[in-house]
Amino acid sequence: MMASNEKQQVENGVTSDAADLDKGPNTVGFSHPENPADDGAKAAEATDREYEWITGVKLWLVLSSLTLVCFLMTLDMSIIVTAIPRITSQFHSLTDVGWYGTAYLFANSAVQPLTGRLYSRFGSKHTFLVFLGIFELGSLLCGVAQSTNMLIIARAVAGLGASGLTNGALTILAASVPMHKRPPLMGIIMAVSQLGIVSGPLIGGALTQYASWRWCFYINLPIGAVCALLLLMIEIPDRLHQPGTKNPTILSTLSQLDPVGFVLFAPFAIMFLMALEWGGTTYAWRSATIIGLFCGAGGIFILFVIWEYHVGEGAMFPYSMMRKTVVWSSCIVICLFFGCLLTLSYYLPIYFQAVKGVSPTLSGVYILPGILSQMLMAIVSGVIVGKSGYYLPWIAASGVISATGTGLLSTFKPDTSTARWIGYQFLAGFGRGCGVTMPIVAIQNILPPEQIPVGMSLASFCQTFGGTVFLTFAQTIFSRSLLNGLKEFAPTVSPEVVITAGATGIRQIVRPEELLGVLEAYNLGIDRNFYLAAGAAAGTFVFCWGMGWYSVKKEAVNLEA
Structure with a gap:
C-alpha cells in the first residue's frame, strides 16, 4: 500500500512538506524548521488524491x-x-x-x-x-x-x-x-x-x-x-479538502472565514496606511493625529495576533503556516523586493523627466532596459528552476546583482552618459528578474494544497504593504533631500516655486543660470531614494536564506527514494 501511494504521488506530481522531509534527499545543508509529525495526516491524504x-x-x-x-x-x-x-x-x-x-x-x-x-x-x-x-x-x-x-x-x-x-x-x-x-x-x-x-x-x-x-x-x-x-x-x-458537514449553514460558513480576525485586521491596515499617507504631508509626523493612528494600529495589531493564535487553524493566517521559516522569510523578501521595485518604478521616470528634461513618453522608452531585462530573466529563471528544481540560488543571486545594479543607479548625475544609464538599468533589471517569482515559488512549494490560497493572499498583501511603506519612505527622503539640495546648490531659488512647478515644469520657471543648481537638487533626492532601493535589494539577500534549500521537483526525489 505504501509503495502504491508513493507511485501515485510521483505520477501526479503532488507531495507534502512533511512527506518529503521524512524521505530526506530533498534537503541539502538546511535543517527543516517544522516538525514533520504536524503535517503527517495531511501528507497521507494528499498522496491518496489524484490530480x-x-x-x-x-x-x-x-x-x-x-x-x-x-x-x-x-x-x-x-x-x-x-x-x-x-x-x-x-x-x-x-x-x-x-x-x-x-x-x-x-x-x-x-x-x-x-x-x-x-x-x-x-x-x-x-x-x-x-x-x-x-x-x-x-x-x-x-x-x-x-x-x-x-x-x-x-x-x-x-x-x-x-x-x-x-x-x-x-x-x-x-x-x-x-x-x-x-x-x-x-x-x-x-x-x-x-x-x-x-x-x-x-x-x-x-x-x-x-x-x-x-x-x-x-x-x-x-x-x-x-x-x-x-x-x-x-x-x-x-x-481543496473541506472537512466538516456536507450541508454547511450560513453561520458555519462565516465562522470559517474568521470574521473576528478580519474585523481586527481591516482597521489596523487602514489606520497604519493612513498614518503613512498623511505623515509629513497633511499632518506633521509628530502630530497627535499621526501618533494616534500609529498607536491605534499597533494596539489593534497586537489583538489581531493574539486572536489568530487563539483560533489556530481557523485563522486568516494559520499559526501552522506562519511558523514555517520558509513562509515568513519569503514574506519579508517579498516586502523588500517590491519596495525596491516600486521605488525605482516611480523615481526613474522623474530622473529622466526632471533631470534629463525628456518628455513623459520618452522617459517611458528610457526605462525599457530595466523592464526588458527583468521580463527576460523572470521567464528564463523560471524555466531553469523548473528543470533544476532549486530556487534559492536564484533569489540569492538576485539580491547581489540587483543591489549592485541599483547601487550604480545611485551614481546618476545630470550629465550621466547614455551608455551608463542603459547598462546600470539593465544590470538592476537582470537581478530583479532572477528573483521576482522565487518567494512565491517557495511558499507554494512548502504549503499543502489547501493552504496555498491563504499563502498567496499573504504574499499579495506583502507586495502591497511593502510597496506602500517604501514609497512613503521614498517620498519623505526625496522631499527633504530636495529642500536641502536647493539650499546648497540653488540658494536663490524659492523652494515653494520649484515644488509647485513639479518635475516637468522647473525649466519654465527657473532662470537659466539657476537651472543647474535645481537639477542637482532634484538629482540628490533621486539618488538618495536609489540608496533606499539598493538597501532593500541587499535585504532580500540577507533574508532569503530562510527560504531553504528545497527542490520543486519532488517527484524526482521520491523516485530516488
Whole structure:
C-alpha cells in the first residue's frame, strides 16, 4: 500500500512538506524548521488524491487570461496618474487628489488577507470571477462618475475587486499545473503584470489626450470580459479538502472565514496606511493625529495576533503556516523586493523627466532596459528552476546583482552618459528578474494544497504593504533631500516655486543660470531614494536564506527514494 501511494504521488506530481522531509534527499545543508509529525495526516491524504492537470491550448488560454487580468490590476494602480489633472479640472477637486489613490489602496489592503480564506472555502475559479466582476464594476463606476465623491467610492469598489486578483491568479495556476512547471509560468505572469505599473502613465496620458480620462477605466471592461469568458469555458480543478458537514449553514460558513480576525485586521491596515499617507504631508509626523493612528494600529495589531493564535487553524493566517521559516522569510523578501521595485518604478521616470528634461513618453522608452531585462530573466529563471528544481540560488543571486545594479543607479548625475544609464538599468533589471517569482515559488512549494490560497493572499498583501511603506519612505527622503539640495546648490531659488512647478515644469520657471543648481537638487533626492532601493535589494539577500534549500521537483526525489 505504501509503495502504491508513493507511485501515485510521483505520477501526479503532488507531495507534502512533511512527506518529503521524512524521505530526506530533498534537503541539502538546511535543517527543516517544522516538525514533520504536524503535517503527517495531511501528507497521507494528499498522496491518496489524484490530480488532473490542465495542458495544451487550455493551459495557455488560462495563463493568458490570468496574465491579462494581473496586467489590468497593476495598470489600474498607475494609469490614473496622468489623468488626475484633467479629472480635477472637471470636478474642481484638487484637494481630493490623494483620495483617488488611497481609496483604492485602503480597500485593497484591508480585504486582501480575507481573500485567502474565501479561495480556500469556495474554490478558485468562481471566487476569482467574483473578484474580477467587482473590479469591473468599480471600473465602470469610475468611468461614469459624475462627481469627485462618486469617483472616490468607485475607486474603493475597484480596490475591493483587485484585492483578490493576484493571489487568485496564483492559486488558479497552482491548481492547474504541477509544482515543477509553475516557476516559468509564474515568471510570465509577474513579468507582464509589472508592465502595467510602468506603462500606466503613458497609456493614461494617451487616452486622456486623444479620447477621455474616462477611458482610463473603460479599457478594463472589454479585456476583463474576454478573460472571464475564457475562464468560464475551461474547467479548472480545485485542490481543496473541506472537512466538516456536507450541508454547511450560513453561520458555519462565516465562522470559517474568521470574521473576528478580519474585523481586527481591516482597521489596523487602514489606520497604519493612513498614518503613512498623511505623515509629513497633511499632518506633521509628530502630530497627535499621526501618533494616534500609529498607536491605534499597533494596539489593534497586537489583538489581531493574539486572536489568530487563539483560533489556530481557523485563522486568516494559520499559526501552522506562519511558523514555517520558509513562509515568513519569503514574506519579508517579498516586502523588500517590491519596495525596491516600486521605488525605482516611480523615481526613474522623474530622473529622466526632471533631470534629463525628456518628455513623459520618452522617459517611458528610457526605462525599457530595466523592464526588458527583468521580463527576460523572470521567464528564463523560471524555466531553469523548473528543470533544476532549486530556487534559492536564484533569489540569492538576485539580491547581489540587483543591489549592485541599483547601487550604480545611485551614481546618476545630470550629465550621466547614455551608455551608463542603459547598462546600470539593465544590470538592476537582470537581478530583479532572477528573483521576482522565487518567494512565491517557495511558499507554494512548502504549503499543502489547501493552504496555498491563504499563502498567496499573504504574499499579495506583502507586495502591497511593502510597496506602500517604501514609497512613503521614498517620498519623505526625496522631499527633504530636495529642500536641502536647493539650499546648497540653488540658494536663490524659492523652494515653494520649484515644488509647485513639479518635475516637468522647473525649466519654465527657473532662470537659466539657476537651472543647474535645481537639477542637482532634484538629482540628490533621486539618488538618495536609489540608496533606499539598493538597501532593500541587499535585504532580500540577507533574508532569503530562510527560504531553504528545497527542490520543486519532488517527484524526482521520491523516485530516488
